[in-house]
Amino acid sequence: MADPTRIWTAALIVIGDEILSGRTQDRNIAQVASWLNVQGIRLKEVRVIADDADAIGEAVNLLRARNDYLFTTGGIGPTHDDITVDAIAAALGVGVEIHPEARAALERHYATRGGLTDARLRMARVPAGSSLIENRMSGAPGIRHGNIFIMAGVPHITAGMLESLTGTLEGGDPLISAQIGCWVPESEIADLLHDVERSHDGCQIGSYPFFREGRVGANFVVRSTARDGLDRCVDDLVARLEAAGWPVEPGGI
Numbered sequence: 001m002a003d004p005t006r007i008w009t010a011a012l013i014v015i016g017d018e019i020l021s022g023r024t025q026d027r028n029i030a031q032v033a034s035w036l037n038v039q040g041i042r043l044k045e046v047r048v049i050a051d052d053a054d055a056i057g058e059a060v061n062l063l064r065a066r067n068d069y070l071f072t073t074g075g076i077g078p079t080h081d082d083i084t085v086d087a088i089a090a091a092l093g094v095g096v097e098i099h100p101e102a103r104a105a106l107e108r109h110y111a112t113r114g115g116l117t118d119a120r121l122r123m124a125r126v127p128a129g130s131s132l133i134e135n136r137m138s139g140a141p142g143i144r145h146g147n148i149f150i151m152a153g154v155p156h157i158t159a160g161m162l163e164s165l166t167g168t169l170e171g172g173d174p175l176i177s178a179q180i181g182c183w184v185p186e187s188e189i190a191d192l193l194h195d196v197e198r199s200h201d202g203c204q205i206g207s208y209p210f211f212r213e214g215r216v217g218a219n220f221v222v223r224s225t226a227r228d229g230l231d232r233c234v235d236d237l238v239a240r241l242e243a244a245g246w247p248v249e250p251g252g253i
Contacts, residue, residue: 053090182241
């Protein structure tokens with residue numbers, strides 16, 4: 001029987017010099033995190049690293065070992081600087097091969113787009129022993145090797161790959177959340193937040209301060225895998241804040 005308290009975890013490596021230089025703003029972290037929550041998997045760590053084979057390999061071997069799943073985005077295109085496949089294969093100690101199903105998918109996709117050139121064929125290369133992640137958007141599939149999921153860096157293509165994986169990974173209960181807001185300096189209610197969280201097993205409270213309209217406030221996000229527990233924690237937090245003289249705005253400010 002599965003352990004109901006089991007927490008499944010994942011890490012994400014965002015690969016690309018363009019992200020680190022600021023030329024491109026990453027949008028994959030948020031969408032991968034949101035998708036994982038629905039699958040009942042917690043995103044525990046994100047690393048943004050350059051197009052450097054040694055750095056990719058080091059991060060892959062570390063994060064795949066201490067998480068149930070590892071996702072990567074970026075570096076699987078047709079150009080010379082797309083080195084993710086080679087770096088991960090080296091980290092795993094396997095060769096690189098042309099996947100026949102990937103080649104066939106690319107041939108179909110490019111049949112009316114100039115054909116399958118050598119550059120485009122690079123997108124059929126996988127670490128030996130891999131399976132594919134379907135990509136309906138551009139023909140070039142994502143790659144799965146063990147607990148590693150190698151995906152595109154273009155956000156809408158990544159989204160399509162995640163969609164094809166939906167429901168295929170083992171996970172726990174989805175993480176749900178509720179938000180409230182209050183015009184209060186978080187330093188004044190730090191102990192209150194700690195006491196409420198400690199009183200409700202399985203719930204976590206995040207505090208997110210802001211400065212608006214010349215005033216200091218904070219939004220509080222309560223997270224849990226159990227709706228009943230979440231509701232009890234939120235009700236307790238609201239009651240304690242209002243008893244202390246801090247009116248609460250449901251849904252946040």
